[in-house]
Amino acid sequence: MLAFFYLFAAISIISALIVVSARSPINSVIALVVCFLSIAGHYILLNAQFLAMVHIIVYTGAIMVLFLFVIMLLNLNKATEPMKTLGTRVAAVLAGGLFFLTLMAAIRHGINITPANEFDPGVGLVRSVGLSLFKEFLLPFEVSSVLFLSAMVGVVMLAKKEKTSPQPLSQVEGLPHDNAPLNKA
Amino acid sequence: MVMTDLLAVLVPALPLAGAVLLSALRRKLSATVAGSIATALIAISFVATVILFSGFDTEAGGRTVRILDWLNITGMDIPLALRIDALSLTMMLIVTGVGALIHLYSIGYMHDDERAPTFFAQLNLFSFAMLMLVMGSNFLVTFIGWEGVGLCSYLLIGFWYTKPDYNYAARKAFVMNRIGDVGMVLAMALLFHFLGTLEYAAVMEQAHSIPAWGLLAITLLLFFGATGKSAQIPLFTWLPDAMAGPTPVSALIHAATMVTAGVFLVVRSSVLFDLVPYTRDVILWTGTATALLAATIGLFQNDIKKVLAYSTVSQLGYMFAALGMGAYSAAMFHVTTHAFFKALLFLAAGSVIHALGGEQDIRKMGGLKGSIKITFVTFFIGTIAISGLPLMSGFFSKDLILAHAFQHSPVAFGLLVFGAVLTTFYMFRLLFLVFYGTYRGKAHAHESPLTMTVPLMVLAVLSVVGGALNLPHLFGGHEPMKHFLESAAAAIRSEEIELSASTEWILMGITAVLVFTTIAFAYGRFVKRTTLEGDEADMPLLKRLIAQRWRVDELYAALFEKPYGWLSEHFHSIGELRIMVPLQNGVGEAALRVGNVVRKLQTGNASFHLLAMVAGIILFLVITLLSN
Amino acid sequence: MNEGIITAIRVVPLEHYVILSFLLFSIGIAGVVFRRNTIIILMCLELMFNSVNLLLTAFSAYHSDPRAQVFVFFIMLVAAAEVTVGLAILVMMKRNVDSVDVNQLNRLKW
Numbered sequence: 057m058l059a060f061f062y063l064f065a066a067i068s069i070i071s072a073l074i075v076v077s078a079r080s081p082i083n084s085v086i087a088l089v090v091c092f093l094s095i096a097g098h099y100i101l102l103n104a105q106f107l108a109m110v111h112i113i114v115y116t117g118a119i120m121v122l123f124l125f126v127i128m129l130l131n132l133n134k135a136t137e138p139m140k141t142l143g144t145r146v147a148a149v150l151a152g153g154l155f156f157l158t159l160m161a162a163i164r165h166g167i168n169i170t171p172a173n174e175f176d177p178g179v180g181l182v183r184s185v186g187l188s189l190f191k192e193f194l195l196p197f198e199v200s201s202v203l204f205l206s207a208m209v210g211v212v213m214l215a216k217k218e219k220t221s222p223q224p225l226s227q228v229e230g231l232p233h234d235n236a237p238l239n240k241a
Numbered sequence: 242m243v244m245t246d247l248l249a250v251l252v253p254a255l256p257l258a259g260a261v262l263l264s265a266l267r268r269k270l271s272a273t274v275a276g277s278i279a280t281a282l283i284a285i286s287f288v289a290t291v292i293l294f295s296g297f298d299t300e301a302g303g304r305t306v307r308i309l310d311w312l313n314i315t316g317m318d319i320p321l322a323l324r325i326d327a328l329s330l331t332m333m334l335i336v337t338g339v340g341a342l343i344h345l346y347s348i349g350y351m352h353d354d355e356r357a358p359t360f361f362a363q364l365n366l367f368s369f370a371m372l373m374l375v376m377g378s379n380f381l382v383t384f385i386g387w388e389g390v391g392l393c394s395y396l397l398i399g400f401w402y403t404k405p406d407y408n409y410a411a412r413k414a415f416v417m418n419r420i421g422d423v424g425m426v427l428a429m430a431l432l433f434h435f436l437g438t439l440e441y442a443a444v445m446e447q448a449h450s451i452p453a454w455g456l457l458a459i460t461l462l463l464f465f466g467a468t469g470k471s472a473q474i475p476l477f478t479w480l481p482d483a484m485a486g487p488t489p490v491s492a493l494i495h496a497a498t499m500v501t502a503g504v505f506l507v508v509r510s511s512v513l514f515d516l517v518p519y520t521r522d523v524i525l526w527t528g529t530a531t532a533l534l535a536a537t538i539g540l541f542q543n544d545i546k547k548v549l550a551y552s553t554v555s556q557l558g559y560m561f562a563a564l565g566m567g568a569y570s571a572a573m574f575h576v577t578t579h580a581f582f583k584a585l586l587f588l589a590a591g592s593v594i595h596a597l598g599g600e601q602d603i604r605k606m607g608g609l610k611g612s613i614k615i616t617f618v619t620f621f622i623g624t625i626a627i628s629g630l631p632l633m634s635g636f637f638s639k640d641l642i643l644a645h646a647f648q649h650s651p652v653a654f655g656l657l658v659f660g661a662v663l664t665t666f667y668m669f670r671l672l673f674l675v676f677y678g679t680y681r682g683k684a685h686a687h688e689s690p691l692t693m694t695v696p697l698m699v700l701a702v703l704s705v706v707g708g709a710l711n712l713p714h715l716f717g718g719h720e721p722m723k724h725f726l727e728s729a730a731a732a733i734r735s736e737e738i739e740l741s742a743s744t745e746w747i748l749m750g751i752t753a754v755l756v757f758t759t760i761a762f763a764y765g766r767f768v769k770r771t772t773l774e775g776d777e778a779d780m781p782l783l784k785r786l787i788a789q790r791w792r793v794d795e796l797y798a799a800l801f802e803k804p805y806g807w808l809s810e811h812f813h814s815i816g817e818l819r820i821m822v823p824l825q826n827g828v829g830e831a832a833l834r835v836g837n838v839v840r841k842l843q844t845g846n847a848s849f850h851l852l853a854m855v856a857g858i859i860l861f862l863v864i865t866l867l868s869n
Numbered sequence: 870m871n872e873g874i875i876t877a878i879r880v881v882p883l884e885h886y887v888i889l890s891f892l893l894f895s896i897g898i899a900g901v902v903f904r905r906n907t908i909i910i911l912m913c914l915e916l917m918f919n920s921v922n923l924l925l926t927a928f929s930a931y932h933s934d935p936r937a938q939v940f941v942f943f944i945m946l947v948a949a950a951e952v953t954v955g956l957a958i959l960v961m962m963k964r965n966v967d968s969v970d971v972n973q974l975n976r977l978k979w
Contacts, residue, residue: 057880057881058880058881061880061881061885065885065889068889068893069889069892069893069896072892072893072896072897072916073896075896075900075909075912075913075916076896076897076899076900076903076904076909076913081906081908081909084909084912085912088912088915088916091893091916091919092919095919095922095923098886098889098923098926098927099923099926101881102886102926102927102929102930103930104926104929104930104938104941106938107922107926107938107941107942110942110945111922111945114945114949115915115919115945115948118949119915119948119949119952122952122953122956123908123911123912123952123956126908126956126959126960127908129960130959130960130963130969132906132908132969144848144852144902144903145903147852147902148852148899148900148902148903149899149903151852151855151856151859151898151899151902152895152896152898152899152900152902153895153899154859155855155858155859155862155894155895155898156891156892156894156895158859158862158863158866159862159891159894159895160888160891161866162862162866163884163887163888176933179929179930179933179934179935179938180926180929180930180935180938184935185935185938185939185942187935188935188936188938188939189939189942192936192939193936193939193943196943197943200943200946200947203946203947203950204946204949204950207950207951207953207954208953210954210957211953211954211956211957214954214957214958214960214961215957215960215961217964844975845975846971846972846975847971847972847974847975848901848902848905848971848972851901851902852902855898855901855902
């Protein structure tokens with residue numbers, strides 16, 4: 057069992073690194089799908105079967121496909137991204153590393169992470185999560201539908217074509233370009 | 242009971258409504274209409290007060306009418322409430338009654354002035370403020386009125402604002418009043434500190450729990466506040482200058498009502514003052530000194546209104562002397578009679594000024610008794626009333642104070658009798674120089690219209706019979722006013738004259754003889770020979786000093802104005818220009834420079850901001866870790 | 870199968886899951902700072918979401934408390950909404966400045 061854990065952990069870390077470092081966005085998306093699938097494996101190891109299913113459906117099935125669609129529609133699949141300067145890259149690695157170190161220090165000192173309760177094999181199955189969701193969290197569950205509605209309306213508002221201003225913003229005359237022109241890069 | 246409450250609210254509300262209405266319509270109304278509205282409103286207030294008075298039960302004591310919550314915070318409850326008791330009713334009767342007469346008089350006096358509606362609006366506003374002052378059920382409501390009358394006094398003194406002198410007079414009055422107000426505010430703060438309430442009833446009940454030094458400070462500060470409003474030493478110099486205002490204003494504000502606010506305040510807090518004999522001594526001697534000082538200055542003044550103004554200061558001194566001796570009802574009695582005869586004198590003087598087309602210098606008057614008969618008769622009555630000729634109102638009230646003084650301190654008695662003699666002298670000097678002899682001016686004198694003479698006649702009758710309000714036992718009376726006021730201030734009950742009847746007769750006799758002698762002396766000096774004051778430069782030293790008002794104004798200028806001016810100048814040249822300005826500019830420049838440096842951090846680059854955010858989170862986590 | 874899972878939870882220490890999710894989160898952070906392509910930054914955000922989800926689920930399993938998993942469920946809801954809006958903004962950006970480079974979005978300063 058421990059072997060499964062290490063397998064999934066290795067897959068997720070490696071694929072996460074690929075997500076960050078891949079030149080092509082398509083590769084990143086594929087790596088992220090792999091990462092999410094390995095996380096779904098973790099969920100199953102943790103006996104969270106309901107979550108594992110929802111995770112695969114929502115993330116891998118819906119969200120990642122959405123990413124792919126956007127990349128396809130905007131024709132982004134070219135490795136045109138200019139690399140950042142060395143300083144920024146060092147800073148990024150440093151930031152991530154420092155963050156990780158700080159968190160590690162946090163669990164080494166002071167933050168107690170030992171499990172408290174007895175093990176319950178029912179936890180994480182559809183029954184227990186469903187009961188909790190529809191008893192204790194019924195109202196937030198219903199309210200989240202409103203969130204989706206507003207997100208939907210917002211997306212339609214944002215993504216629809218504007219009739220008045222067809223030209224890119226950078227070419228509109230009269231905008232202030234005092235310090236940093238938009239098309240500098 | 243609801244009816245009485247309504248009436249009580251109506252009494253101050255009507256003048257307020259008048260003030261609002263008249264100031265809103267001041268460009269549309271004529272002087273006569275505006276005056277009529279103002280007079281009618283204050284007259285209705287008077288009727289309401291009379292109804293309240295007639296229905297008032299002295300046995301039941303006072304009544305508090307809570308209009309609304311004002312300052313209601315934890316540990317502090319100061320409502321906007323009115324108190325109806327014997328004391329406030331007495332003052333309300335004076336304010337609305339005399340006030341209505343003066344409003345009526347003003348219709349005639351101001352009919353030529355194009356800003357007359359504004360004048361009446363301010364007069365009504367003053368009445369409202371004065372009524373709030375006397376009716377307030379706690380110190381703070383009284384303080385609203387206290388400030389309100391100060392404001393109206395300022396506005397009305399400077400009513401003819403095109404003359405710079407008048408504006409200076411108004412400003413002087415305002416500043417002097419404000420100095421006194423500081424005392425009142427501090428006294429209120431101390432009272433609240435000790436008792437946690439400002440309600441008169443509660444304060445008087447718990448007065449004993451205040452420590453001695455607190456009582457001393459409170460009473461002295463209250464008295465200091467009273468000296469500002471009531472023109473006592475050291476804050477009396479504004480009142481003579483306040484005569485710059487229209488004469489009805491002088492009559493209403495600077496003779497009958499506002500200047501008695503200080504007396505009222507002391508009587509209102511008589512329980513406090515009774516606990517501190519030291520303060521009472523201070524009051525007694527301040528009052529006596531003021532009475533004498535002002536009376537001496539009155540001797541040589543040449544402006545008809547200035548003489549009356551100093552006379553007012555002097556009479557207020559008598560009231561405070563009475564307060565200092567614990568003779569609260571005597572003081573209130575003198576307030577009442579003084580309101581009658583001093584309003585009368587001012588209005589009659591106004592009538593003289595009106596008749597002579599604005600002339601105020603008595604050296605340019607004389608022989609007017611034939612041409613303006615009603616004014617002469619009423620002025621004459623006023624003069625004998627204030628001089629205390631037997632059986633006039635001033636006789637009873639002043640004699641009561643003198644009797645108290647005799648019982649309390651022979652020195653004070655002697656000084657006050659001397660002051661009374663001086664009063665008689667300068668009042669008869671005024672009377673003789675204005676109405677007797679030959680006319681020394683050029684204008685053609687004409688009698689004033691009926692709206693002006695009717696108030697004069699009413700006030701003249703009151704000046705004569707006013708003494709009956711508190712007729713002493715000696716004359717078969719039983720001092721009704723004193724017994725009426727007892728229900729409001731318990732201290733009055735213990736205020737008895739323990740002199741034998743013969744002593745009192747002798748005292749009265751002495752005063753009467755002195756008064757008559759003085760009149761004869763004045764008659765010889767001013768009717769037989771018509772002695773006029775010449776230039777100040779030719780006078781002997783003492784007389785010149787007195788004629789120059791003891792040079793008090795100059796003293797204050799040297800004592801306060803000059804050092805203050807010197808300090809201000811140096812604060813400006815050193816503190817402001819050398820310290821504050823560089824400091825402020827430095828702060829501004831530093832902010833600009835720091836901003837110029839820091840704003841480069843704001844690159845507008847999204848990934849840089851993300852990096853900064855991550856750095857911030859790391860820093861936050863590290864600090865959290867290190868702190869536990 | 871069920872038996873095996875139970876042993877998995879017993880065998881794998883909780884710290885391992887914590888460290889794993891920390892690692893994923895830090896990689897996400899590094900990516901957000903590192904990359905300039907907005908769509909990849911969005912993906913890194915998803916990665917961070919998921920590391921938090923994993924942590925929550927791990928604690929939920931070790932504490933036998935299903936409520937944490939309900940929270941994970943809600944986080945997924947919010948993430949879905951967020952991604953749709955984010956991608957719509959991306960479309961806007963592409964249309965307006967003809968690029969998906971975050972450094973093009975430097976108008977946050979005057």
